[in-house]
Amino acid sequence: MTGVLAGLSVVELAGIGPAPFAGMLLADLGADVLRVDRAGPAGIGPSGREDLLGRGKRSAALDLKDPRATAAVRALAARADVLIEGFRPGVAERLGVGPADLHAVNPALVYGRMTGWGQAGPLAHTAGHDLTYLALSGVLHAIGPAGDPPPPPLNLLGDYGGGGLLLFGGVLAALWRSARTGAGAVVDAAVLDGAALLATQVHGLLHAGLWRDERGANLLDGGAPWYRTYRTADGGYLAVGPLEPRFYAEFATRLGLPDDAPDQYDTANWPRLAELIGERVATRTRDEWVAAFEGGDACVAPVLSLTEAPRHPHNAARGVFVAPDGVTQPAPAPRFDGAPPRVPALPPPMPGEHTRAALTEWGVPDVESLIADGVAVQLGDA
DSSP states (O other): OOSTTTTOEEEEEOOSTHHHHHHHHHHHTTOEEEEEEEOSGGGOSGGGGGOGGGTTEEEEEEOTTSHHHHHHHHHHHHHOSEEEEOOOTTHHHHHTOSHHHHHTTOTTOEEEEEESSOSSSTTTTSOOOHHHHHHHHTTGGGSSOTTSOOOOOTTIIIIIIIIIHHHHHHHHHHHHHHHHHOOOEEEEEEHHHHHHHHTHHHHHHHHTTOOOSSTTOSTTTTOSTTSEEEEOTTSOEEEEOOOSHHHHHHHHHHHTOOTTSOOTTOGGGHHHHHHHHHHHHTTSOHHHHHHHHTTSSSOEEEOOOTTTGGGSHHHHHHTOEEOGGGOOEEOOOOOOTTOOOOOOSSOOOOTTTTHHHHHHHTTOTTHHHHHHTTSEEOTTOO
């Protein structure tokens, strides 16, 4: 493995969403990430190669309901720097792979926990998903047009921004402390906490009287006519965002706004200004407007689809996307020392693809016996 985290050993207890995303980020930067998948037919299927969150990882399949499998996880943890899991609170403890169990064999282990509601609190043991965590954080209320229901912003703000990235950062912070003190840590990362944290600046604006606690009435939520999207003549969309007056002046000139258009910060006439901008944008196709704004500072961009984005000249020149084995995907980020974007070291594994080799390499005893008894599953074995 190469990368800034080369030499870092990570065990990931398989789950969905934010914990695997954190594991992917670690693998992208060079960590050796071994994903422990569930053993049995339910955990092994053809979807493995399509799970891009598994890129750069290896997979060993274990039946964690068997004490011999949990003993194997403890053996893995004894050699690991980090373990991450996304179970509900208490599940890892019931399986015998909770923080106390693993710190008993490796006091320096960084144990990363990823949940929706957190390890404690009235909702800690209840089910939820990205949308429900966003709703309780206050963030969902602020998203969407005035008068309409708040739309689900994919699962990016909660699961990945508020969850996976928070766990990733927490693990790195705990590793820094562990390197200096030799003491391990338990990282309690919750999507709810992270989603609320992402809105820190908005809370500051709210307290300063610069933000109204309603949708579509503010600078960054689509309330400002020069910070939203507009439909073009061909049914495409243009993202308009010239916040600063000098950028807005260039935007107004290139767009061809009439001289009597309301001023940028004439909030009382924002509806009229939005109408004028919309009328102008609707006169040309998306690509015609791209050409009209090219090379300037008007802060205008085409709204590209997921399949269009990799082909944009800037994205292509910078290598924002890579396509190992013909599968287009975002490149690992960030970059270091001006190096080109990394390509994932390994394709997403099939669950159990590396069981025998990985468990042996990590020093788990009696691997062949575990496989023979069905406690561990090697993909391809009868």
